[in-house]
Amino acid sequence: xxxxxxxxxxxxxxxxxxxxxxxxxxxxxxxxxxxxxxxxxxxxxxxxxxxxxxxxxxxxxxxxxxxxxxxx
Numbered sequence: 383x384x385x386x387x388x389x390x391x392x393x394x395x396x397x398x399x400x401x402x403x404x405x406x407x408x409x410x411x412x413x414x415x416x417x418x419x420x421x422x423x424x425x426x427x428x429x430x431x432x433x434x435x436x437x438x439x440x441x442x443x444x445x446x447x448x449x450x451x452x453x454x
Contacts, residue, residue: 383414383432383433383434383435384401384432384433385430385431385432385433386401386430386431386433387428387429387430387431388425388426388427388428388429388430388431389427390426390427391424392424392425392427392429393423393424393425394408394411394412394418394423394425394431395408397411397431397433398411401433402433402436407436410434410436411431411432411433411434413434414432414433414434415431415432418431
């Protein structure tokens with residue numbers, strides 16, 4: 383786990399991209415920082431954010447936009 387101190391204009395997606403290499407960890411960061419989402423999308427300078435250690439062993443399900451994939 384590490385801590386990040388925000389600068390003016392920081393947003394969680396960009397912080398996640400820089401730290402984890404993907405923007406897809408925002409949910410993990412919000413879960414580790416209760417009340418952070420209430421501050422809005424653009425964070426004020428000086429906010430301390432906990433960046434949790436995460437593993438990449440989540441099961442990923444494909445998303446089907448049109449139907450179930452069955453030919454029937």
